[in-house]
Amino acid sequence: MARFILRRLVQMLFVMFAVSVLVFLIFNVMPNSDPAVRMAGRQASESTIEAIRKEWGFNDSLPQQYITTMEKVLTGDLKSQFTQLSVGEEILKGIPRTFSLAVGAALLWMFVAVCFGLYSAVKAGRFADRFLTIIALIGISMPVFWIGALMNHYLGFKLGWFPNGGYVEFTENPFDWFYHLILPWTALAILFIGFYSRVLRSNVLDTINEDYVRTARAKGLSERQILLRHVLRNSMIPIVTLWGLDFGAVLGGAAILTETVFDLQGVGQYAADSISQLDVPPVLAVTLFSAFFIVALNAVVDILYAFLDPRIRFQ
Amino acid sequence: MATEPALEQTLQGPAAWEQEAEREHVHGVGPWRLGLRRLRRNKVAIAFGVLFILLVLACVAAPLWADRVAKTTATENHLSDTITVDGKKVNVVALDGVPIGPQWFKADGKFFLGADPNGRDIMVRLLYGGRNSLMIGIAAALLTTILSIVFGVVAGYFRGWSDTIIRAGLDVIWSFPVVILGVALGVALALGGLKIGPIEISGDSLLVPILIIGVVYVPYMARPIRGQVLSLREKEFVEASRAQGAGPLRIMFTEVVPNLTSTLLVFFTLLIANAILLEAALSFLGAGVRPPNPSWGTMIDEGIDRIATAPHLTIVPGLMLVLTVLSLNVFGDGVRDALDPRAKVRLER
Numbered sequence: 038m039a040r041f042i043l044r045r046l047v048q049m050l051f052v053m054f055a056v057s058v059l060v061f062l063i064f065n066v067m068p069n070s071d072p073a074v075r076m077a078g079r080q081a082s083e084s085t086i087e088a089i090r091k092e093w094g095f096n097d098s099l100p101q102q103y104i105t106t107m108e109k110v111l112t113g114d115l116k117s118q119f120t121q122l123s124v125g126e127e128i129l130k131g132i133p134r135t136f137s138l139a140v141g142a143a144l145l146w147m148f149v150a151v152c153f154g155l156y157s158a159v160k161a162g163r164f165a166d167r168f169l170t171i172i173a174l175i176g177i178s179m180p181v182f183w184i185g186a187l188m189n190h191y192l193g194f195k196l197g198w199f200p201n202g203g204y205v206e207f208t209e210n211p212f213d214w215f216y217h218l219i220l221p222w223t224a225l226a227i228l229f230i231g232f233y234s235r236v237l238r239s240n241v242l243d244t245i246n247e248d249y250v251r252t253a254r255a256k257g258l259s260e261r262q263i264l265l266r267h268v269l270r271n272s273m274i275p276i277v278t279l280w281g282l283d284f285g286a287v288l289g290g291a292a293i294l295t296e297t298v299f300d301l302q303g304v305g306q307y308a309a310d311s312i313s314q315l316d317v318p319p320v321l322a323v324t325l326f327s328a329f330f331i332v333a334l335n336a337v338v339d340i341l342y343a344f345l346d347p348r349i350r351f352q
Numbered sequence: 353m354a355t356e357p358a359l360e361q362t363l364q365g366p367a368a369w370e371q372e373a374e375r376e377h378v379h380g381v382g383p384w385r386l387g388l389r390r391l392r393r394n395k396v397a398i399a400f401g402v403l404f405i406l407l408v409l410a411c412v413a414a415p416l417w418a419d420r421v422a423k424t425t426a427t428e429n430h431l432s433d434t435i436t437v438d439g440k441k442v443n444v445v446a447l448d449g450v451p452i453g454p455q456w457f458k459a460d461g462k463f464f465l466g467a468d469p470n471g472r473d474i475m476v477r478l479l480y481g482g483r484n485s486l487m488i489g490i491a492a493a494l495l496t497t498i499l500s501i502v503f504g505v506v507a508g509y510f511r512g513w514s515d516t517i518i519r520a521g522l523d524v525i526w527s528f529p530v531v532i533l534g535v536a537l538g539v540a541l542a543l544g545g546l547k548i549g550p551i552e553i554s555g556d557s558l559l560v561p562i563l564i565i566g567v568v569y570v571p572y573m574a575r576p577i578r579g580q581v582l583s584l585r586e587k588e589f590v591e592a593s594r595a596q597g598a599g600p601l602r603i604m605f606t607e608v609v610p611n612l613t614s615t616l617l618v619f620f621t622l623l624i625a626n627a628i629l630l631e632a633a634l635s636f637l638g639a640g641v642r643p644p645n646p647s648w649g650t651m652i653d654e655g656i657d658r659i660a661t662a663p664h665l666t667i668v669p670g671l672m673l674v675l676t677v678l679s680l681n682v683f684g685d686g687v688r689d690a691l692d693p694r695a696k697v698r699l700e701r
């Protein structure tokens with residue numbers, strides 16, 4: 038087991054290194070104009086560009102440039118080109134907000150998707166199944182920022198049922214925190230509910246024909262026990278993997294659209310707000326941050342799996 | 353049985369089967385014909401497939417509507433113009449800056465779906481924007497498919513070190529959330545565009561979003577393809593081809609790729625849907641289509657700023673986009689069920 042964990046962690050470090058190289062290539066080496074001009078953003082003066090060239094060492098060799106860039110990112114020395122605020126601090130400020138969004142949405146989409154998927158599979162081919170399938174397909178076909186903006190406008194602004202965007206610290210007022218997050222959670226969950234419920238439905242339909250389910254039925258277990266104990270448990274395995282990855286992605290800022298449309302000021306929105314100025318350092322840092330997060334969580338999920346299923350250790 | 357009619361016994365073996373087949377009109381039915389038959393029975397999928405074609409045709413016919421009905425262009429402003437609705441003169445954009453809502457045919461089809469704050473005709477912009485969105489979606493899906501075939505087939509067929517390298521590369525791209533990687537590439541390409549040798553793409557060209565979206569989805573398609581190729585390469589027909597002296601390239605193109613067709617077809621449909629969604633997301637964030645060009649994404653983005661006074665600016669392009677993506681998703685689902693109901697062809701993490 039220890040060997041497996043060690044191997045997996047070493048592998049993780051390799052992927053992180055490769056990820057950082059790709060980010061470096063995207064922002065510093067992309068073959069178009071002068072990287073210093075790109076880094077300086079829109080309408081930069083000649084002296085700023087020259088200062089950036091010196092600061093980032095764009096005249097050095099590529100490996101040296103890579104080291105300079107990563108040093109700046111990892112030591113928290115990175116500053117926004119536009120506001121001059123420390124990128125690291127801004128990301129740290131965004132983390133609790135993004136975390137709040139991710140936790141609630143992930144619980145919501147998992148719970149609803151399991152209900153929908155199980156019900157859909159039990160009623161396979163009948164009206165309820167078809168109806169839920171269409172609903173799920175509509176869910177995955179809607180841009181999240183569009184449905185989010187509509188919810189914000191109609192449920193928040195017009196009807197006044199919910200606050201119109203914004204975020205309240207949990208420590209400040211837990212009720213307001215919850216109240217402000219209901220719409221973002223729902224908007225973000227819709228897409229995943231559509232996707233997960235369909236995956237779960239097909240998994241349940243596969244599992245239902247297994248021998249051990251027939252055995253359970255032959256033992257005289259109630260249909261409810263069979264479904265919850267034998268079928269659902271085994272159909273959940275692939276879903277839980279997916280869930281871990283998607284949860285990690287949302288934590289890493291992948292919910293950039295939801296955060297922006299509800300003005301949550303999370304990690305993703307920090308990157309989104311920097312786009313219009315073409316402010317490269319925040320975008321670079323968030324890109325790296327989210328990929329690192331996913332790679333790390335991926336390793337954690339794999340290790341947890343190895344605990345649960347010993348076969349994986351020897352693959 | 354001894355009492356069996358003598359007639360049935362006049363021919364034996366393959367000859368008898370042949371005769372029987374001819375008598376009963378039993379023809380071999382290929383997988384494609386079977387698939388088509390199953391697809392035709394799925395009325396919902398067919399209906400949505402037709403809907404998609406209609407939406408595409410409507411966008412292709414955009415100049416017809418612009419010239420004949422709306423008599424304007426996608427970028428022409430009518431800030432201080434008036435139109436005649438039911439005999440009364442109405443400002444296209446009211447004095448407080450609120451544009452008119454949908455007029456349907458009250459003004460002879462002008463401002464059918466209303467105007468935006470610059471007095472531009474939403475219907476015309478919607479159709480021209482649809483051209484861009486659809487073009488980006490289809491071109492990006494095509495790019496993803498081609499790259500995925502190359503990487504997936506090479507990795508799966510040759511295995512060994514080429515597989516290791518390609519797989520590692522795909523894993524790295526896969527580690528980024530799609531939207532974040534799209535934003536990163538969008539920001540990096542926005543100022544200078546792309547220059548690789550003789551190829552030059554300017555920063556506000558439509559090729560930039562196509563390229564970005566085409567690249568970020570590659571791992572999601574190349575990995576399943578690689579898996580299929582791994583099992584296909586062990587099949588007898590590949591061995592037979594190899595025994596006949598066919599080289600790797602020939603085997604890949606005449607034996608392996610044709611057997612991937614149904615997977616590719618389903619993936620291609622779902623990819624267009626996802627590419628259109630990603631285009632909208634990137635445009636909303638300001639890292640996709642550049643503003644003078646209309647696209648559904650930029651239209652929604654412009655609409656959200658005005659949602660309080662003119663919600664139709666958000667609703668109209670959004671509905672159009674949802675209809676298009678939904679029709680592709682339902683149709684793609686139907687095609688998958690028809691070709692191979694057990695296949696799990698999905699775009700997933």
